[in-house]
Amino acid sequence: MKKIRYIAGTVIILVFLTIGFFSFIDSKVEYANFSYASNTHRKCQVKGTWLKDKETRYDAANNQFIFHMRDENNHEMKVILDGAEPNNFRMAESIVAKGKVKGDHFHATEVLTKCPSKYEGDSEDLKKSNL
Amino acid sequence: MGPILIHIAFAACIISSLFYWISATGRKNMLKISRPAYIVMAVFTISSASFLLYNILTHQFQYTYIWNHSSTKEPLNLLIATFYAGQEGSFHLWALWMSIIGIFLMSYTSKHERYEAEVMGTFTLLQAFILFILIVKSPYTYVWESFAGDVAEGFIPPEGRGLNPLLQNFWMTIHPPILFVGFSAMSVPFCFAVAALIKNKYDRWVNIALPWTLFAAGVLGLGIMLGGYWAYGVLGWGGYWAWDPVENSSLVPWITSIAAIHLMISSRVTKGFIKSTLFLCIISYVLVLYSTFLTRSGVLGDASVHSFVDPGQEVYLFLIIFLSLFAVVGIGLIIFRFKSINSEISSLKQESSPILSRESALFIGAITLCASALVVLAGTSWPIFAKGSVEADFYNKMNLPIAILISFINGASILLKWKHTxxxxxxxxxxxxxxxxxxxxxxxxxxxxxxxxxxxxxxxxxxxxxxxxxxxxxxxxxxxxxxxxxxxxxxxxxxxxxxxxxxxxSQEENLSLPIGQTVEALGYRMTYLGATPIPDDPEKYHFNVKVERDGKEMMLKPVMYYSDYSEGVMKNPDIVNLIVRDLYLSPMALEVPEEFSAEDVDSIVKGSVKNIKGLDIHFVNFNMDEFKRDELSSGAAQTIGADLEINENGVRTPVTVKIRYSGDGVPEFIPVKYKDNIELYLVKISVSQEPQIQLAVVDRTRKMNSPDAITSETLILTASVKPxxxxxxxxxxxxxxxxxxxxxxxxxxxxxxxxxxxx
Incomplete structure (x- = not known):
């Protein structure tokens, strides 16, 4: 009878591994640059930097945040994010946008901001406090 | 003094461990050295923690850690929270809890004397590793050591950088400490499992370890959910669980510890499940370490909202060694004892369990829990092995059938009896x-x-x-x-x-609430009444929204403010709890009517006339009446003007437009009315080459009628109802x-x- 228990256990694990594998393939988001993202229908995440000098605004009517971003291959693209400006957006050293390319822009569902230099102060900050 | 305290604690910890292991070989009198050595370690760890806290409370900004995470402006509870706001301090908090838990563990195991040496020997080793991290990454580094060459030795910054505004709230004061108690306590089942394996005796350890495992899982679970409440109630993430890697990584050891508890209970009655129980107790702590590794090493830098970034190569490497060492030792021991455990099982158990018994149900339940842990673990670890990440939906889809199965098994197992039903x-x-x-x-x-x-x-x-x-x-x-x-x-x-x-x-809707106008959404009538500064904290603003339903009136006050620290707008939601549901208002932005837009701006050269919007505008001369030349270098605000003459159908009207520059050079545009519907703004002056001005002419009647224009202050928010x-x-x-x-x-x-x- 002990065997039945182990078999039942193994079957459960196997079933979940199989379902897991397929739904995993389905929901994984690949790293990409804008040119790759333009050629795929899959959701991608693109890392890059915010272009301060280009149009950056919040579109209240559609609750979208619009900005321009340069990816790691120096390609620039307009990004439209569903929602407001993310926390720490302006201080971010780099940003990661998740979404799909739609026509002339990258439609993002999520934008992560990375702010390494600011969570830890640097010598510039220290000198400022010296004034 | 701080580093000395930690060094002594570390040395005492090693001595304690060493003599515990010697006493494990049968020389019981060695406990006379190992126990006091443990107390010394605990006393010095607690002293160091008190010393660090004292330095934080007295604003000793010469320590990089304190300068980095606190300031003189913070209230007491946030100053205390500074203790664990960063890497170094949170490891210190961990070491502190370990040392205190160890005191109880020592007193507890000394009553079950057969286990004390091995359990405490392992426990002190775990503690030694954490203390070692504190030596490598010390919270006591001086600013002139961290920034050698940039500042002189002995320099004390007058003010600290302050706590990250995201962390400035009540939950920061309780969520991390509780989570770390859970992390620390999870080491105890690990120690008991290792002790049982080393002693090669499996009959009694489960009974002794069970209350500790329950405690660890209970506290860890509470800590995780407090984090969820924090995300929901303050950070405005909209939900309590986002399947973020940081949340996931602490959930995984919780799930495995729950599986461990159920097998322990089973094992106590049936004397079976020894290997699985040992494995789950060991893996739960290894997963706690793995969670620390994921969140501290920065490997998930691009996948998580709140990973710590770049802790330095040595801590990264050290965490991997720490983690793999304990995993290899723990699992290696199980493999090493495989045969003798099997023979122990066959000697203890009278009969094997039928499938329709509580122990079988618990075993299948535990396996199902492990499947869930595996799913979350795989998804969370994915970014380490391949560039990319996994969508939150993956976890929802996978855990839904698992949760169904677990609930059915849970119900059924209660009705089943041990051994035979x-x-x-x-x-x-x-x-x-x-x-x-x-x-x-x-x-x-x-x-x-x-x-x-x-x-x-x-x-x-x-x-x-x-x-x-x-x-x-x-x-x-x-x-x-x-x-x-x-x-x-x-x-x-x-x-x-x-x-x-x-x-x-849950239902969600994005709303634009023009001031004073009532908008209906999700069954509520909402009116934005304007912003008011928060009494205790005048740099932050309440955005007052009157909410009505069924004749009842409520005032919700989501918060937005500009943070210098983050160089951006911080937002906090407000929630009204209506027993069967929550109404959740998450502020997005405040739109104020634009003074003028780029297309309203024209340039006029000095002395010339230009026709703008049907008006002939003559730029006569600059007007320097309010310009204070002698204060130019003092950084005081300056106002510059331009004299114009407007010719409309032969009627000439002189008008003076002005622009005011603050000390920092930020322009302030001052509207000048011409007739009822026209506003003029001086936007820019330039005197190089051809002297000219940039002038904005705004026809308000036309502005009002254009569809996109916002004519009054408007609060944009996401409203949701969470039943x-x-x-x-x-x-x-x-x-x-x-x-x-x-x-x-x-x-x-x-x-x-x-x-x-x-x-």
């Missing part, structure tokens, strides 16, 4: 709870629950709820304290129902109470067992 009786006992659950689920379906799997989850949760509630009721008449397990199960079922309501049936969210919090509270009762109950039992031993 009459099939007929079992089937009979299923009927009532199943019918009750089906009726209620049918009602839900009638009310609009159309998704089959969701309905199945509701059915299974209700099924588990009724069975546990009945059992809890029956048992509570004999002994209230013994209802812990059933209470925890009830709490979990309630939590699941709350999850269904608040996530599957049954109180069940999530209520379920959590019930689970925690259940755990607390179970711990008390098990401690009593193990005390009774200890006194049996002495007899």
């Amino acid at each position: 009459e099939e007929k009786n079992f089937m009979k006992s299923l009927v009532v709870p199943f019918v009750l659950a089906s009726v209620l689920t049918g009602l839900f379906a009638f009310m609009g629950m159309r998704d089959f799997l969701i309905a199945l989850l509701a059915l299974s949760a209700l099924f588990a709820f009724f069975i546990n509630a009945e059992t809890a009721y029956v048992i509570s008449r004999r002994s209230k304290i013994k209802t812990g397990a059933y209470l925890a199960h009830i709490g979990f079922a309630v939590l699941l129902l709350g999850v269904i309501g608040s996530s599957r049936y 049954l969210i109180n069940l999530v919090w209520g379920g959590t509270v019930i689970i925690v109470i259940g755990f607390a009762l179970s711990v008390i109950n098990r401690v009593k039992k193990s005390k009774a067992a200890a006194s049996d031993e002495e007899v």
Whole structure:
């Protein structure tokens, strides 16, 4: 009878591994640059930097945040994010946008901001406090 | 002084460990050295923590850590929170909790003397590693050491950088400490498992380790849910669980520890499941370390909202060594003892268990829990192995069938008896709870629950709820304290129902609320009444929204403010708890009417006339009446003007437009009215080459009529209704109470067992 228990256990694990594998393939988001993202229908995440000098605004009517971003291959693209400006957006050293390319822009569902230099102060900050 | 305290604690820890292991070889008198050495370690760790806290409270900014994470402006509770706001401090908090838990563990194991040497020997090794991290990455580094060459030795910054505004709230003061108690306590089952393996005795360790495992899992679970409440109530993430890597990584060891607890209970009765129990106790702590590695090393830098970034190569490497060492030792020991465990099982067990028995159900339940842990672990670890990440939906999809299965198994296992169950009786006992659950689920379906799997989850949760509630009721008449397990199960079922309501049936809408105008959404009438500064904190603003429904009126005050630290707008939601649902207002932005847009701006050269919007505008000369040349270098505000003459159908009107520059050079545009509908702004002056001005001419009548223009201050927010969210919090509270009762109950039992031993 002990065997039945182990078999039942193994079957459960196997079933979940199989379902897991397929739904995993389905929901994984690949790293990409804008040119790759333009050629795929899959959701991608693109890392890059915010272009301060280009149009950056919040579109209240559609609750979208619009900005321009340069990816790691120096390609620039307009990004439209569903929602407001993310926390720490302006201080971010780099940003990661998740979404799909739609026509002339990258439609993002999520934008992560990375702010390494600011969570830890640097010598510039220290000198400022010296004034 | 700080580093000295830590060094002594570390040395004492090593000595304690060494002599514990010597005493494990049978030389019991060595406990006379190892125990006091432990106390020395604990005293010095606590002293160092007090010293660090003292330095934080007295603003000793010469320490990089304190300068980095606090400032003189912070209130007491946030200053205390500074202690663990960064890497170094949070490891110190961990070391502090370890040293305190160890005191209890030492006193506890000394009553079960056969285990003290091995358990404490392992425990002190774990503590030594954490203390070593504190030596490598010390919270006591001076600023002139961190920034050698940039500042002179002995320099004390007058002010610190302050705590990250995201962390500045009440939950920061309680969530991390509780989570770290859970992390620290999870080391205890690991130590017991290792001790059992080294002693090669598997009959009693489960009884002794069980209350500790219950404690660790209970506290860790509470810590995780407090984090969830923080995200929901303050950070405005909209939900309590986002499947963020940081959340996931602490959830995984919690799940495995729950599986461990169930197998331990099973193992205690049947004397089986020894290897699986040992494995789960070991892996739970390894996963705690793995969680630390994921969140501290920065490997998930691009996948998580709140990973710590770049802790330095040495800590990264060290965490990997720490982690793999304990994993290899723990799992290696199980493999090494494989044969002798098998022979122990065959000698202890009289018969193997049939499939229709509580132990079989618990085993399958534990496996299902492990499947869930594996899913979350795989998804969370994915970014390490490949560039990319996994969508939150993956976890929802995968865990939904698992949760259904677990709830059914949970309900059924309570009705099953240990070792042998009459099939007929079992089937009979299923009927009532199943019918009750089906009726209620049918009602839900009638009310609009159309998704089959969701309905199945509701059915299974209700099924588990009724069975546990009945059992809890029956048992509570004999002994209230013994209802812990059933209470925890009830709490979990309630939590699941709350999850269904608040996530599957939550409604959300983006709203624009022009000031003073009532907007209807989600069954509520909402009116934005304007912003007011928060009394205690005038740099932050309440955005007052009057909410009405069924004649009742409420005022919600979501918060937005500009943070210099983050160089951006910070937002906090406001929530009204309406018992069966929450109304959640998450502010997005405040739109104020634009003074003028780029297309309104024209340039005019000095002395010339230009026709703008039907007006002939003559730029006569600059007007320097208010310009203070002698204050030019002092950084005072300056105002510059331009004299114009407007010719409309032969009628000439002189007008002076002005622009004001603040000391920092930020322009302030001053509207000048011409007739009722025209506003003029001086936008820019340039005197190089051809002297000219940039002038904005705004026709307000035309502006009003254009569709996109915002004519009054407008609050943009996301409103959502979260049904049954109180069940999530209520379920959590019930689970925690259940755990607390179970711990008390098990401690009593193990005390009774200890006194049996002495007899």
